[in-house]
Amino acid sequence: MKSIRTLYYSTLGLLGGLCGWALMQSGFHVFDALSAAGIPGLNIVWLNKFIYEGALIGLGLGMLLQARVSLWYHHDLVHIMSKMLFGAVVGSATGLFCFGLGHFMQTWQISPILSRLTSWTLLGLFIVGTTEYLRSHSGILWPRIISGGIGGFIGGGIFELLMLYQMSGPEHLYGLILAGFSISLLIGLYENRVTSFALRVLSGKQEGQIFLLDQNKFSLGYGSQNDFILNGYAEVCNLHAHIYKKDDQVFIENTDADNEVFVNYRQIDQQAMKKGDVIKIGTAQLQYYEI
């Protein structure tokens, strides 16, 4: 399961790179058309191709990286689309910011290689950082951001090497793809390293779904803001339960007195879970595993 997930994430990274490349190709045509049209107000938007390209890379990567968890857990398509839209906006903003900084470094007479590396590293840091910061209850914030930054640094390094040896293929396609790959691979590797527990859905619509516990804290419920979404079950609340790790033990906690959470068919408020426990939330049955 872990290795499949790593593979899944790295595939997403490859796709993100390809997506960024396709966007850049189309973005140039847009750029061309707009500058030919000569609309005066748009001058500021296209003020610099370096930053513009950065924004497009950020858009492509951010779109897929933000949606990676929802894609893996097979959430509803509407939910994934909203995540992707959000990721696209955030990613392009981060791209603008990071590559803008890199550009400023260039104007301060710092070598272009160094400034490009910095831009990539910052992009890795911020794309992961925004995801994790917005899901503020994840609990493992800094290690993830740092792993994203390392991924960005490695990606930028690969990119520069390919540029150096003139191996960047059709218009930097390989460089972009490999940079996206390394960012998401690093994130996936870190998240899988900390995963040692999982929940499996036993019955109903989502039967066979496995939720990997790769954070310190999770929310479980019906609503779309949760980490684990139980869709298609009766009597599951919007925010039904919290799951958190503490001292190498995993606890489940009922969020509200009106809800019912059963562990091994006994109603509980808060309890440490053991291997093989059966959790009942509404009409959904889950089993707890240690991998």
Added chain:
Amino acid sequence: MFSQIFLILRACAASVGLIIIGVFYSTLLPAAEDAVTESVLNETDTSLSFTDYIFPETYFLKIGDNPLLTFAESLLVFAAVLLVVYALWFLQKPKVNTLSGAGFKLLNLNEQTSFIPLKTEVQSLEFLAKIQTSNKYRLSANLNRVTLTPHQNTFLLEDKNYKNALLINRRRSHRTILCDNDVLDVGEMTLLYCNNDVPAGKIQRTARMDYQLPVSGVKPKGPLQKGTPILTPAGSQQDIQLVRNMNTLGSSNFNDVIISSDQVALRHAKIYKVGQSWKIQNLLNHETTTVNGRRIDQRFLQDGDEIAVGDTSFKFRISKVQTKQTRRPRTETAKKSVKT
């Protein structure tokens, strides 16, 4: 100190203002600069705008020089990427196997043999030892003393040798009627009982609700046994048979007896078997359940009691005769097993 800060702030404000002016009137500035340069210096290239001083045009990837794809092609690549993402999403969809009939699912991790179908005959749990599994599980030695007997739509699990470590829904039990989604622990094996014929939460509501009381329950397919409790809503001829050992009453769809009323909670009360008699329990402190006009928390039920759940009242009866077979002819073995 203060004057210095003030000066810095003023400088900042002035520069911000300049940037704003440069940004929004960048097209106007070249004209102004033209005038300035022509009149004063007459030497620089006049095409430079204000923003060009801040952001001299540099290329990062130089894709702008010669784009490989046309606009339509690049959009196609983008769409293809989205399609592959959709394919990945679709692959991740958990597979639901819709097998008919009753059976066990092995819940231990890393097991691939998902469904073990059960035959409708008296059998012992010995077959568990013969299943192909990836790991070896320790099972208790005398599983031949644990029998599964067909009982209405489901099975009756009986442990005739009380020494087996058999847990049903994580509780010791010697005699249980299995319901859908019951978890069974046999030694190291964990099994989930699935009955796709009567799945939990798919209780058939009566088709014509308009002239019947809004109460519905399970419609068992098999014959009615002696001793099965029957609920009759007041003022109706409808009989609701309680076929399980524990029956819940409430307004949620997942109860055994569904009462569509505002005065009834989602899961209001339960009627369950204690030895040979039946007991009713109120499940919520702030809701009322009455037996013979008296509000109760829990109470043993007698034949002919009047139960009221919220604003709906029932008459509780225990059937004294075994009704005839209605559907599905049963085998000889099954008939024998019911009598034993």
